Amino acid sequence: MGENILQKKILIIDDESLIRQVFSYYLEDQGYEIVTADNGRTGIELLKEELPQIILTDLRMPEANGMDVLKAARELDPEIPVVVISGVNSLDDAINALRQGAWDYLIKPVRDLSILSYTIEKSLEKSSLLKENRQYREHLEELVEERTMQLQLRNEQLDLSRRQIVGILSQAAEYRDFETGDHFLRVSEFSACIARGMGWDKKDVDMIQLASPVHDIGKIGIPDNILLKKGKLTAEEWTIMKKHCRYGERILTSNRFVNFFTHTDEELEPENVQKEAGQKLIETAANIALYHHEHWNGAGYPTGIKGVEIPVEARITAVADVYDALRSYRPYKDPWPEEDCLALIREESGKQFDPEVVQTFLDNLDKIRKIQNALTE
Numbered sequence: 001m002g003e004n005i006l007q008k009k010i011l012i013i014d015d016e017s018l019i020r021q022v023f024s025y026y027l028e029d030q031g032y033e034i035v036t037a038d039n040g041r042t043g044i045e046l047l048k049e050e051l052p053q054i055i056l057t058d059l060r061m062p063e064a065n066g067m068d069v070l071k072a073a074r075e076l077d078p079e080i081p082v083v084v085i086s087g088v089n090s091l092d093d094a095i096n097a098l099r100q101g102a103w104d105y106l107i108k109p110v111r112d113l114s115i116l117s118y119t120i121e122k123s124l125e126k127s128s129l130l131k132e133n134r135q136y137r138e139h140l141e142e143l144v145e146e147r148t149m150q151l152q153l154r155n156e157q158l159d160l161s162r163r164q165i166v167g168i169l170s171q172a173a174e175y176r177d178f179e180t181g182d183h184f185l186r187v188s189e190f191s192a193c194i195a196r197g198m199g200w201d202k203k204d205v206d207m208i209q210l211a212s213p214v215h216d217i218g219k220i221g222i223p224d225n226i227l228l229k230k231g232k233l234t235a236e237e238w239t240i241m242k243k244h245c246r247y248g249e250r251i252l253t254s255n256r257f258v259n260f261f262t263h264t265d266e267e268l269e270p271e272n273v274q275k276e277a278g279q280k281l282i283e284t285a286a287n288i289a290l291y292h293h294e295h296w297n298g299a300g301y302p303t304g305i306k307g308v309e310i311p312v313e314a315r316i317t318a319v320a321d322v323y324d325a326l327r328s329y330r331p332y333k334d335p336w337p338e339e340d341c342l343a344l345i346r347e348e349s350g351k352q353f354d355p356e357v358v359q360t361f362l363d364n365l366d367k368i369r370k371i372q373n374a375l376t377e
Contacts, residue, residue, distance in 0.1 A: 008124060009033040011052035013043035013069055014085060015061045019108070023056065026113045027120070040064025044072045054081045054123055056106075059093045067097060074101050079130050081123035085110075182375045183324060184213035189371045190320035190361075191313075197360040198316075211285035212317045215292045218248030245302045248289030252282060287311040292318045295352045315354040319345065319361050322352075327372065338369075 010032050012023050017038070024034045035050050037043035041063040047055065055073055059066035066084055073080050081103040086094035094105040103123045110116050192209035200208075219227060222244050226237045233241060290302070291314035298306030323345060326336040342362070349358040361368065 008054070009035060009050060009052040010120070011035045011037070011043065011046055011050060011055045011057075013037045013040060013055065013057040013061070013066070015039055015058060019058075019085070022113075023110075023116065026116070030117060032120075040066065040068050043069050047072055047076060051077075052080070053127070054083065054120060056083050056085060056120075058085045059097060060087075066093075067100065070097060070100055070102055079127055079134070081127050083119055083123060183328060186324045186371060186375045187215065187317065187320045188213045189375065190324060190368060191316050193364055193367050193371065194316045194320065194357060194360050195313075197364045198356070207281060207284050208288075208313050208316060211281060211288055211313065212320065214248065214252065214285050215288045215317050215321055216244065216248065217251055217289055218244035218246065220251070221247035242293070242301045245290050245293055249286045252286040252289055284313050288314050288317045290314070292321060294318075296354050297351050300352070310354075312354075312357075315357050319353050319357050323361070323368075324372075 008031075010027055012020055012027075012034060013036070014020050014023075015038050020036045020038070024036060028034055035046055035052060037046050040057070040061045043055075043057060044064060046052075047069070055069065057066045057069045070082050070084070073082050078101070082101070084094050084097045084102045084105045085108060086097075086105055087108045091107070094102075094107075098105060103126070104119050106116065106119060188209050191212040192205050195205045195208050222241060226233065226240055229237070288311075291305070291310050294300035294303065294305055294310045294314065296307060296310070296315070298304055323341055326341045326344065327338065329335050342365075345353065345358055345361065349355045
C-alpha cells in the first residue's frame with residue numbers, strides 16, 4: 001500500500017469480536033491505524049474522540065445501532081465515509097442506510113478481504129476528492145469575493161471622479177451668478193428627497209441627486225453684463241438669458257463630456273452596463289438643464305412643452321431650484337420667509353409646477369427643512 005494510507009484511521013464498530021479481530025489484523029497489515037468498538041454508543045464516543053478518516057459499522061447492535069452511528073457521523077463531518085456491514089437477512093437495512101447517506105455496504109460474512117480493502121480505498125479516494133473540491137470551491141469563493149471588492153472600489157473611485165466633475169461644473173456656473181457654493185448641494189438633496197418621496201428606487205434617486213446640480217451649467221455661456229445685471233432685464237437681454245437652458249444641454253451632450261461619462265473599464269462591470277449608466281446620467285442631466293424652466297401649463301421656456309411632456313426629473317428640479325432660490329440670500333435680494341415661499345409654490349401648483357411634485361415636496365417639508373438647515377452657511 002502507498003504512503004497515503006499510513007496516517008488513515010479506521011473506526012470498526014461491530015458487536016461480533018471475531019469480525020473486529022479479523023478486520024483489524026488484516027487492515028493493520030495494510031498500513032491503517034485501527035480503533036474498535038463493540039457497540040454503537042461506544043462507537044459514537046470514539047468517533048468524536050478519534051476523528052477517524054473512515055467508519056466500518058454493523059447495522060444491528062445493542063445500545064445504539066448502525067443508523068445512529070451514521071447519523072452522528074453525518075452531523076460531525078458529512079465527508080467521513082461510512083461503510084455499513086450487513087447480514088444477508090438485513091439487506092433491506094443496508095439499502096436504507098445508503099439512502100440515509102452511507103457510502104457503501106458489505107455483506108457478512110466477508111470471505112474475500114480484498115473486497116474490504118477495495119471498498120475502503122475507493123471510499124477514501126472519494127472522500128479526498130470531495131475535500132479537495134470543497135477547498136478549491138472555498139478558495140475560489142475567496143478569490144471572487146476579493147476581486148469583487150477590488151472592482152467595487154474601482155467603481156466607487158470612477159463614480160467619485162464623475163461626481164467631482166459634476167460638482168466643479170455646478171460651482172463654476174454658480175460662482176458666475178454670485179450664488180453660494182451650497183446652492184447646488186441643496187438643489188441636489190431637495191431633488192433626491194422629492195424623488196424618494198415619489199417612490200423612486202435608489203438607483204434613480206442617486207441619478208437625479210447627481211444630475212440636478214448642473215441645471216444652470218448653461219449660464220457659463222451668458223455674458224456678464226446680462227448675467228450679473230442687478231436691474232430688470234430688457235426684452236432682448238431676457239431672450240439671451242433664456243438661452244442658458246439650451247447652452248446647458250449643448251455642454252452636457254458635447255462629445256468630450258459624453259466620452260468622459262460613458263468611459264468604460266473592462267475590469268469593472270460589463271461594458272454595456274457601464275455605458276448605459278453613463279448615458280442615463282447624461283440624458284438625465286441634459287433633460288434637467290434644458291427643461292427645468294418649462295411650466296406645467298406650457299407657459300415656460302425654452303420649448304413651451306407642458307404637463308407630462310416635461311421630463312419628470314426636470315419637474316422635480318424646478319421646484320427644488322425655485323424654493324432654494326427664494327429662500328437664499330443674493331446681492332440683489334434678501335431671503336424670503338418660508339411661509340411666503342410655500343405660499344408661492346402652492347399657488348403655482350398646476351401652473352408653473354407639477355401638482356404631484358408640489359404635494360410630495362409639502363409632504364416631506366420636515367426633511368426639506370433639515371436639509372436647508374444643514375447646508376446653509
